[in-house]
Amino acid sequence: MHKATYLEGILHLIIRPDGPILIKAGESGGADPTLPDMEFVRSRQQGALQVYLPGPSLKGVVRAHCERICRTLDGSRRDPECDNPPLADNPLGKEGSYKDGADMAYSSGKYLESLRETIKGDPQRTAIIYRRSAFTAQIFGSTALAGRVRFADAYPTGDVTLEERNGVAIDRIYGSVAVGPFNYETVVSGNFVTSIAFRNLTLAQLGLLGLALRDLAAGRVAIGFGKSRGLGRVKLEMTALELRYPACELRDGTLKVIGKPVAISDRTLAGLGAFCKDEGYLLPAQDSAKLPDGLAYAEDTERGMGVLLEVKGDAQVREIFTACMPAWKAQVGR
Numbered sequence: 510m511h512k513a514t515y516l517e518g519i520l521h522l523i524i525r526p527d528g529p530i531l532i533k534a535g536e537s538g539g540a541d542p543t544l545p546d547m548e549f550v551r552s553r554q555q556g557a558l559q560v561y562l563p564g565p566s567l568k569g570v571v572r573a574h575c576e577r578i579c580r581t582l583d584g585s586r587r588d589p590e591c592d593n594p595p596l597a598d599n600p601l602g603k604e605g606s607y608k609d610g611a612d613m614a615y616s617s618g619k620y621l622e623s624l625r626e627t628i629k630g631d632p633q634r635t636a637i638i639y640r641r642s643a644f645t646a647q648i649f650g651s652t653a654l655a656g657r658v659r660f661a662d663a664y665p666t667g668d669v670t671l672e673e674r675n676g677v678a679i680d681r682i683y684g685s686v687a688v689g690p691f692n693y694e695t696v697v698s699g700n701f702v703t704s705i706a707f708r709n710l711t712l713a714q715l716g717l718l719g720l721a722l723r724d725l726a727a728g729r730v731a732i733g734f735g736k737s738r739g740l741g742r743v744k745l746e747m748t749a750l751e752l753r754y755p756a757c758e759l760r761d762g763t764l765k766v767i768g769k770p771v772a773i774s775d776r777t778l779a780g781l782g783a784f785c786k787d788e789g790y791l792l793p794a795q796d797s798a799k800l801p802d803g804l805a806y807a808e809d810t811e812r813g814m815g816v817l818l819e820v821k822g823d824a825q826v827r828e829i830f831t832a833c834m835p836a837w838k839a840q841v842g843r
Contacts (some may be wrong), residue, residue, distance in 0.1 A: 511655075511709070514828055515756055515766075515784040520705040521749040522722075524562060524663050527742040529695035532733040545673055546756050547693035547734070554664060561670070562663035562701050562732070570732045571660070572649045574721045577744060579645055582841045596841070598643035598651070617642040618652030636789035644840065648714050658718070661705045668701035676738070678735035695740065697791070712797050716837035719830025722747065747826040754779070755815035759808055766818055773797065775806050778818075778832050798835060801828040 534550045551558045579596035581625060598617045603769040622637055628634045639647060642654050672728025675692050707718070724730050731741030757773075764773040766784060773779050782796025800818075804825065809817040819824050 511639075513756070514708055516710065516752065516754055516781055517708045517780070518706070518710075518750060518752045520707075520747060522663075522703050522705065523746040523748055524567075524701040524703065525744040525746070526696050526698055527728060527744045528573075529674065529697050529734050529738055529740050529744060531693055531735055532562060532697045533693075545694045546691040549671070549694045549696060552662070552664075555772050559665060559698055561665065562703065564660035564662045564703070566732065567663065567703065568649070568660040570730060571718070571721045571725065572645065574724060574730050575648070575717050577643050578717065578720055579643075580818050594641050596644040598646055600651075608837070615643065616651075617646040617654070621651075621653035622730040623631060633789050640789075640791050644714070645719075648710065648718065651839040657708045657710060661704045661706070663701035663703035665699050665701050667700055670697050671695070672697045693734070709781045711782050711793055711797075711840075712778070712798055712836035713793065713840035715780065716830060719827075719833060720837070722826075723830070747823045748764055748821075750819070750820040750826045750829060752818040752829075753809060753815055754817075755809070755812070756784070756812070764806065776800050778829065780833075780836065793836065793839070796836065798832040801825065802833055804824030804828075 528589075532550050532694065534548045536697050549560045552561050552643075554561075555558075576597040576765040592764060595615050598615045600616055600618065621641060624641075625635070626675065638654055642651060648656065650657055659768065660794075665780050666731055672695050673692055674695055675690050678689050692774060705718075707715075710718075721730070725743065726745035726747075728742045729746075729761065732739045732743060735741065738769075754764060756766050758767060759765075761773065762775050764777075765771070769784075772785060773783055776799065778798045778800045780793070781795065782792035782794035786794060802817060806816050806818050806821060809815040820829055
């Protein structure tokens with residue numbers, strides 16, 4: 510499953526500040542008194558420095574919220590040794606087996622590291638690593654498993670409005686000023702364009718990603734510095750989604766996998782489990798959903814082979830994520 514590509518996609522986004530946001534540069538201020546103590550991170554594009562939203566910062570926010578959702582809904586009767594790991598793990602968790610009632614103590618990376626010698630040389634090694642990784646680790650990766658979601662840097666299009674603000678740090682004991690006053694640079698308006706690329710996701714995994722993006726768009730999740738100060742709220746518009754099935758061909762109203770006896774209706778939205786049912790990864794047996802009305806598959810003429818589903822506009826992209834919700838609910842109920 511990891512060596513082949515059955516499903517890949519790219520989600521195009523526009524991020525707009527809904528108030529001031531600040532993602533701090535690593536080194537700022539210094540000897541120049543004209544610079545703020547905390548500068549917004551910048552990158553050189555087309556010969557000029559400009560502010561941007563780093564992809565790793567966006568990925569960290571989305572992953573953390575996905576893990577928060579999973580910990581909220583996770584049950585206590587899970588054990589990786591029975592190929593039923595928690596939905597989310599804790600990077601600082603303990604090594605060894607996960608036991609009932611020890612929620613938030615499981616670390617996929619540490620647990621799988623303890624199995625390294627046991628599964629070394631096993632032909633099912635990669636399948637075991639995948640099966641015993643937490644649900645969020647299967648999407649975003651861990652020290653034992655590569656992630657399958659990539660976040661691009663978000664660069665501005667058009668004008669961006671910068672604003673300098675002042676603040677102080679309050680001593681938690683005495684209530685007086687501990688540090689400051691200091692000033693920091695924020696972005697208060699502008700359009701930042703980015704994309705999220707993914708490969709070989711199940712519908713449940715795609716649905717969880719959609720939930721996190723929905724909450725980010727609704728202002729329930731903040732990014733960057735100063736969240737408790739009211740900074741970091743953004744608006745998010747999903748402008749387009751491209752889903753590609755490179756191993757399929759469109760024939761007689763079905764998507765047929767080249768070289769495999771697998772056929773899927775062209776009115777069906779298919780996840781990874783629809784293509785890899787018997788490869789030892791314990792993927793969902795029924796990893797499919799009804800394709801929203803108004804959408805249709807087409808031959809991928811850009812690449813010369815494969816099948817393409819193009820989704821335009823925020824409303825239609827949200828319909829795709831909504832179609833994945835039954836699969837996500839089934840995953841939570843495992």
